Amino acid sequence: MNDRTTDHQPVHAAPEHDSARSGPSGHLLSQLVAHLREHRTRLQEEWSQRIQQAHLLTAMTPQEMAAETTSVYDNYVEVLETGNVEALQHYARDLSERIIPRGVETHEVVGIVLLLRDVLARSLFEKYQRDFSMLNEVLDAYEPAANRIANTVAVSFVDERERVIRQQQDAIRELSTPVLPVRERLLILPIIGVLDSERAKQLTEQLLSGIRKHRAKVVVIDITGSPDVDEAVANHLVQTVDASRLMGASVIITGLSPKIAQTLVTIGVDLSKMNTIGDLQGGLEEAERLLGYAVTRKEVDSTS
Amino acid sequence: MRQGSTLIASIHTALDDSELVRFEHDLVKQIGEHRSRGVIIDVAALDVIDSFAALTLRRIADMARLRGALTVLVGIQPEVAFAMVRLGMGTGQIPTALDLEEGVQLLAEVAATRNFPSSGSQPQKRT
Amino acid sequence: MVRRIVHARVGSHPAAEDLVQETLTRVLAASPTIEPGMLEPYAIVTARNVVASMWRDVDRKHRNQHRVVDLSTPDPPETQVLLDEEQSAMATALARLTERERRTLLDHEVKGTDTRTLAAREGSTAGAVAAQLNRTRARLRVEYLLAAAQIDPPTEQCRAVLMALSSGDKRRQREVHAAQHLLECEPCAGLSQPLLERGQPRDDRLTIPVTTDPDIVTARGAARELASRLAFGPTDLTVIATAVSEVCRNIVRFAGTGEVVVNLLEVPRRGIQIVARDGGPGIPDVERALDDGFSTYGGLGLGLPGVRRLMDEFAIASEPGHGTTVTMTKWEKADHE
Numbered sequence: 001m002n003d004r005t006t007d008h009q010p011v012h013a014a015p016e017h018d019s020a021r022s023g024p025s026g027h028l029l030s031q032l033v034a035h036l037r038e039h040r041t042r043l044q045e046e047w048s049q050r051i052q053q054a055h056l057l058t059a060m061t062p063q064e065m066a067a068e069t070t071s072v073y074d075n076y077v078e079v080l081e082t083g084n085v086e087a088l089q090h091y092a093r094d095l096s097e098r099i100i101p102r103g104v105e106t107h108e109v110v111g112i113v114l115l116l117r118d119v120l121a122r123s124l125f126e127k128y129q130r131d132f133s134m135l136n137e138v139l140d141a142y143e144p145a146a147n148r149i150a151n152t153v154a155v156s157f158v159d160e161r162e163r164v165i166r167q168q169q170d171a172i173r174e175l176s177t178p179v180l181p182v183r184e185r186l187l188i189l190p191i192i193g194v195l196d197s198e199r200a201k202q203l204t205e206q207l208l209s210g211i212r213k214h215r216a217k218v219v220v221i222d223i224t225g226s227p228d229v230d231e232a233v234a235n236h237l238v239q240t241v242d243a244s245r246l247m248g249a250s251v252i253i254t255g256l257s258p259k260i261a262q263t264l265v266t267i268g269v270d271l272s273k274m275n276t277i278g279d280l281q282g283g284l285e286e287a288e289r290l291l292g293y294a295v296t297r298k299e300v301d302s303t304s
Numbered sequence: 305m306r307q308g309s310t311l312i313a314s315i316h317t318a319l320d321d322s323e324l325v326r327f328e329h330d331l332v333k334q335i336g337e338h339r340s341r342g343v344i345i346d347v348a349a350l351d352v353i354d355s356f357a358a359l360t361l362r363r364i365a366d367m368a369r370l371r372g373a374l375t376v377l378v379g380i381q382p383e384v385a386f387a388m389v390r391l392g393m394g395t396g397q398i399p400t401a402l403d404l405e406e407g408v409q410l411l412a413e414v415a416a417t418r419n420f421p422s423s424g425s426q427p428q429k430r431t
Numbered sequence: 432m433v434r435r436i437v438h439a440r441v442g443s444h445p446a447a448e449d450l451v452q453e454t455l456t457r458v459l460a461a462s463p464t465i466e467p468g469m470l471e472p473y474a475i476v477t478a479r480n481v482v483a484s485m486w487r488d489v490d491r492k493h494r495n496q497h498r499v500v501d502l503s504t505p506d507p508p509e510t511q512v513l514l515d516e517e518q519s520a521m522a523t524a525l526a527r528l529t530e531r532e533r534r535t536l537l538d539h540e541v542k543g544t545d546t547r548t549l550a551a552r553e554g555s556t557a558g559a560v561a562a563q564l565n566r567t568r569a570r571l572r573v574e575y576l577l578a579a580a581q582i583d584p585p586t587e588q589c590r591a592v593l594m595a596l597s598s599g600d601k602r603r604q605r606e607v608h609a610a611q612h613l614l615e616c617e618p619c620a621g622l623s624q625p626l627l628e629r630g631q632p633r634d635d636r637l638t639i640p641v642t643t644d645p646d647i648v649t650a651r652g653a654a655r656e657l658a659s660r661l662a663f664g665p666t667d668l669t670v671i672a673t674a675v676s677e678v679c680r681n682i683v684r685f686a687g688t689g690e691v692v693v694n695l696l697e698v699p700r701r702g703i704q705i706v707a708r709d710g711g712p713g714i715p716d717v718e719r720a721l722d723d724g725f726s727t728y729g730g731l732g733l734g735l736p737g738v739r740r741l742m743d744e745f746a747i748a749s750e751p752g753h754g755t756t757v758t759m760t761k762w763e764k765a766d767h768e
Binding site (some may be wrong): 204205209211212215217239240243244245246247248249265 | 377378380381382383384385386388389390400402406409410
């Protein structure tokens with residue numbers, strides 16, 4: 001029964017694919033492809049001009065533009081011929097990766113593909129204008145395929161862009177909560193910018209693994225750079241202090257503004273149990289003191 | 305395991321509630337038998353410390369204190385520490401240290417300030 | 432043979448399993464607010480809604496794609512037809528179960544009645560009820576697929592074969608010559624794919640009976656294991672395991688016996704859902720149990736409120752004398768969207 005399987009191998013092939021090859025439209029498409037191959041230079045030229053007129057892809061040099069439009073054109077025709085978008089998808093993703101850092105926008109990418117669609121449609125129109133029914137059939141075969149191509153390119157671009165954005169977000173997040181080993185056994189965690197719950201959680205995770213990694217005994221959390229701390233984040237801060245203590249590290253909080261202190265008191269935090277020092281300098285001095293002299297805990301009642 | 309007057313108990317695998325209770329009884333008994341001054345409980349192998357485990361650890365520390373021994377908890381993993389405070393569990397007044405080595409040192413320091421006659425290791429100054 | 436099955440044209444209906452699962456999950460979550468007599472109709476309505484929302488989702492994705500390329504050719508009437516069909520398929524499937532099957536399934540999944548209680552009512556054993564529930568679920572899947580595809584099985588054998596596939600019973604599959612039948616019967620070949628996919632390592636749901644102390648450790652380990660298939664970091668895995676540990680302990684302490692169901696979710700987002708239920712004495716005052724500092728067993732009184740803080744979503748339903756069900760969810764990641 002293997003013979004049954006050989007003729008439609010790509011399981012995921014879209015329906016257009018099958019019909020494109022077998023039906024009468026398949027024949028039309030190959031005619032169409034031949035036409036597009038034959039007039040490649042002229043059509044591509046026309047397309048490039050329209051891209052320029054529309055002020056798209058201005059971030060690219062004319063040479064780059066020529067190279068990319070050639071590739072897009074050839075990929076485009078290939079999809080029409082084979083019905084298989086995989087190569088195009090690959091190329092589109094690759095292209096996106098190269099042009100996204102240069103600030104190329106979604107509408108530009110979609111724009112140029114739609115322009116190509118129109119340029120080619122027009123040339124088909126010219127070629128078949130005398131035979132109206134033929135023209136209709138050709139367009140029937142061409143349009144769904146062309147739309148599918150536009151779709152593929154756009155989706156690839158957007159996917160790639162989302163990926164890049166996610167990557168950047170991760171990078172920023174890493175940057176914005178650096179755990180700095182100042183000296184042996186002392187970490188500083190400057191919190192800069194707005195803290196939301198997700199970031200606060202990440203910060204705690206980083207700090208706790210930082211404590212283990214650097215074998216820290218004292219942590220200074222400086223929140224001078226964070227103007228706004230709501231109740232949820234304040235809660236988180238308290239939990240961070242407690243969790244650090246569970247790992248054997250003392251926490252000193254510096255840069256506590258009166259407003260944040262107020263928030264902490266409001267949610268029922270006993271500030272006397274938190275080691276808070278006005279500014280970073282003072283905090284560091286306190287940390288040195290804790291490290292320099294033996295760190296002892298005094299809560300044990302003498303029973304001996 | 306013993307080292308001088310310090311008793312070191314390592315938990316090697318996840319314990320269920322009954323096993324925790326047994327651990328508690330065994331440990332408290334040993335503290336009495338050896339007249340230990342310090343107890344170090346190493347929980348580095350625990351991937352979860354839930355309310356019951358935390359409660360048990362606190363109870364051990366309380367009992368040890370009644371018998372004159374100071375308990376130090378060492379090796380709490382970062383994730384476990386996070387989950388514990390989220391759950392609302394602390395270790396109460398039990399001192400904690402990063403790992404066994406730190407725990408031994410912490411006990412030594414406490415012993416030095418309280419002038420215990422002897423301890424597992426001599427207090428040493430850090431540089 | 433397998434190739435043939437894989438290649439067989441299958442419509443775009445999503446794996447039936449997901450739908451059934453999602454339906455029951457939602458009904459379960461809402462059960463405390465529903466009148467007892469209304470459970471069944473509610474389940475059917477929910478089933479419809481779940482199917483509908485799934486289609487809306489797919490539909491929306493399609494539309495967004497179109498919007499990106501600025502094409503204005505979606506086909507609303509056709510989509511609407513599809514939507515209606517999917518909606519009624521689940522209702523039809525539920526209706527095709529026998530009265531007893533339906534009642535038992537809904538009691539178990541919706542009201543959270545455990546298998547032991549059901550067994551007592553039916554004069555049967557817990558094991559037998561569990562087996563019967565599995566058969567009922569398998570049947571519901573088959574009937575859903577048939578209804579969705581609007582197929583009347585052409586031969587006597589069709590249902591038997593599909594049932595054997597749906598329940599993943601290899602021996603039964605041999606008995607009914609499932610492979611042979613799939614080769615000969617075009618509709619069954621088409622319908623079998625979602626059922627076979629299900630039989631593959633799609634075990635994204637675990638049920639762990641909880642009766643003794645060691646079960647607590649087993650349950651939290653299993654939940655961690657399952658959760659680690661998603662993109663949870665070490666902290667979240669520990670948080671999930673800790674929460675499971677707490678709810679299991681409540682079962683052992685207060686009810687004596689119960690079960691924990693761990694479920695990986697894809698819809699509406701990726702996450703893990705844990706349902707812990709028991710047929711114990713229930714909690715007389717749920718509000719108070721959720722207050723920090725309230726406890727009935729001399730602990731620290733931080734069981735449930737702590738668990739609520741650990742998880743993203745938390746619901747508890749309890750009826751004195753009829754047991755307690757805790758449903759809690761942790762979403763994979765809060766940052767995208």
